[in-house]
Amino acid sequence: MNFEAVIGLEIHVQLNSPTKMFCDCPNRPADPPNLNTCPTCLWLPGALPVFSRNVLEKAILLCLSLNCEIQATSAFDQKVYYYPDLPKGFQLSQFHKPLSKNGWLDIVTGEAETRRLRIRKIHMEEDVARLVHETEDHKQISLVDFNRAGAPLVEIVTEPDMHSSYDAMEFLKALRRQMRYSGSSQCSMEQGTMRVDANISLRPEKSEEFNTKVEVKNMNSIRNVGDAIDYEIARQKDSKEKGGEIVLHTRLWDPDKKITSPMRGKFEGPCIPDPAVSTIVITEGYVNEIKARLPEMPDKKITRFIQQYGLTEQEASLISSELDLSLYFEDTVKKGASPRTVVHWLTSTMTSCIRERGLSWSDLPVSAENFANLLGMLERNEITSKATKKVLSVMFDTDKTPETIVKELDLKQVSDINELEALVEKLLSGNHDAVESLKKGNEKVMDFLVGQAMRESKGRANPRIIAEIIAGKIK
Numbered sequence: 122m123n124f125e126a127v128i129g130l131e132i133h134v135q136l137n138s139p140t141k142m143f144c145d146c147p148n149r150p151a152d153p154p155n156l157n158t159c160p161t162c163l164w165l166p167g168a169l170p171v172f173s174r175n176v177l178e179k180a181i182l183l184c185l186s187l188n189c190e191i192q193a194t195s196a197f198d199q200k201v202y203y204y205p206d207l208p209k210g211f212q213l214s215q216f217h218k219p220l221s222k223n224g225w226l227d228i229v230t231g232e233a234e235t236r237r238l239r240i241r242k243i244h245m246e247e248d249v250a251r252l253v254h255e256t257e258d259h260k261q262i263s264l265v266d267f268n269r270a271g272a273p274l275v276e277i278v279t280e281p282d283m284h285s286s287y288d289a290m291e292f293l294k295a296l297r298r299q300m301r302y303s304g305s306s307q308c309s310m311e312q313g314t315m316r317v318d319a320n321i322s323l324r325p326e327k328s329e330e331f332n333t334k335v336e337v338k339n340m341n342s343i344r345n346v347g348d349a350i351d352y353e354i355a356r357q358k359d360s361k362e363k364g365g366e367i368v369l370h371t372r373l374w375d376p377d378k379k380i381t382s383p384m385r386g387k388f389e390g391p392c393i394p395d396p397a398v399s400t401i402v403i404t405e406g407y408v409n410e411i412k413a414r415l416p417e418m419p420d421k422k423i424t425r426f427i428q429q430y431g432l433t434e435q436e437a438s439l440i441s442s443e444l445d446l447s448l449y450f451e452d453t454v455k456k457g458a459s460p461r462t463v464v465h466w467l468t469s470t471m472t473s474c475i476r477e478r479g480l481s482w483s484d485l486p487v488s489a490e491n492f493a494n495l496l497g498m499l500e501r502n503e504i505t506s507k508a509t510k511k512v513l514s515v516m517f518d519t520d521k522t523p524e525t526i527v528k529e530l531d532l533k534q535v536s537d538i539n540e541l542e543a544l545v546e547k548l549l550s551g552n553h554d555a556v557e558s559l560k561k562g563n564e565k566v567m568d569f570l571v572g573q574a575m576r577e578s579k580g581r582a583n584p585r586i587i588a589e590i591i592a593g594k595i596k
């Protein structure tokens with residue numbers, strides 16, 4: 122029998138609001154342990170939570186970037202369970218009345234068709250504390266860090282609209298791009314600001330039934346999510362074919378062994394309305410006010426880049442993959458560089474310069490103006506593309522302008538015909554065999570001679586002009 126996979130995702134995202142969810146403590150979980158705490162987020166008896174407006178704004182921005190409807194009223198519940206990282210015995214979460222419902226994102230499937238994937242709801246939730254396991258005097262000890270306690274999270278729950286690991290990975294990439302554009306979260310799976318759980322079940326192909334699902338947790342990259350889904354589909358298929366039953370349970374992904382294995386389920390307590398935090402009432406006017414703060418989103422930007430700058434669809438979507446990258450691209454073009462040259466250099470040399478130094482597009486040390494001036498020199502044939510790479514690399518590590526660096530390193534390309542003629546003259550007289558071979562039509566020799574000329578001029582000769590002069594001389 123052929124099976125179809127039915128996949129839904131639950132994604133936890135940490136908001137980058139300045140404060141925690143119910144107090145004014147800084148929202149910086151990575152600070153030294155227990156630095157950012159107060160009676161409210163230590164959950165001491167009697168300390169009352171006050172819901173932060175700056176958290177609400179970030180959460181609404183995020184929901185709007187995912188085409189979700191903001192609910193006029195939403196409220197917090199107590200999700201009751203006890204664990205050492207949750208000593209108050211309940212987590213404030215929106216169960217009965219979530220902040221937002223009915224969103225969607227479009228993806229392009231493996232079959233190259235656009236498909237709309239639905240988001241069922243997005244709700245807010247406070248994070249729990251973090252347990253740190255250490256050894257002291259040969260004894261195992263566990264410590265609790267409350268920096269993360271009360272940090273603002275949202276949970277995004279999708280409809281089970283995905284049918285392959287490809288769908289899920291494309292959805293997550295689109296989701297991450299939208300949320301980063303909205304400025305509400307860093308969305309880094311590696312750093313734990315975005316965590317994904319996948320619910321996976323199988324059904325006979327072309328049926329509409331929903332069968333028992335298995336939840337997979339602990340994936341720390343989008344690639345991992347894809348691998349875990351593929352593994353789980355194969356495992357369930359194998360089990361069904363052998364006549365086994367799928368039982369509802371949770372499994373952990375092991376990224377080293379590339380397998381899932383069962384984990385003990387967490388006790389799920391009841392969800393009861395919280396009496397301390399007031400109901401959140403949101404007017405349409407307030408939603409519109411926040412909507413106006415969203416930047417131009419990727420879909421619109423891609424279309425505009427194609428029309429305005431003559432980029433291909435692939436170039437436009439590459440440049441729009443991150444907001445800061447797209448802004449830098451446009452700034453550089455406005456300073457006079459030609460769009461496709463900018464795209465080429467941004468997606469090649471510039472990207473590797475950034476990766477080598479562990480930077481991101483938001484903390485680029487090269488100003489758009491300097492970058493545009495550098496590319497201008499290249500386009501006017503004043504420097505070679507090899508020299509451009511060199512200058513760019515120096516620009517990353519100093520504040521010098523490209524003009525200064527070119528002068529200091531003596532990289533100005535020699536395009537003066539007389540000077541180049543003399544260079545070729547000298548070269549040909551010293552390479553008789555090569556000249557004879559070239560005359561007989563051995564084209565490879567041309568590359569050799571141009572290479573020699575480049576070496577002789579320390580990379581400053583214009584290779585195109587050199588090749589022309591050589592061709593003219595041997596006729």
Ligand SMILES: [Zn+2]
Pocket residue numbers: 141144145146157158159160161162163
């Ligand atoms: Zn606090």
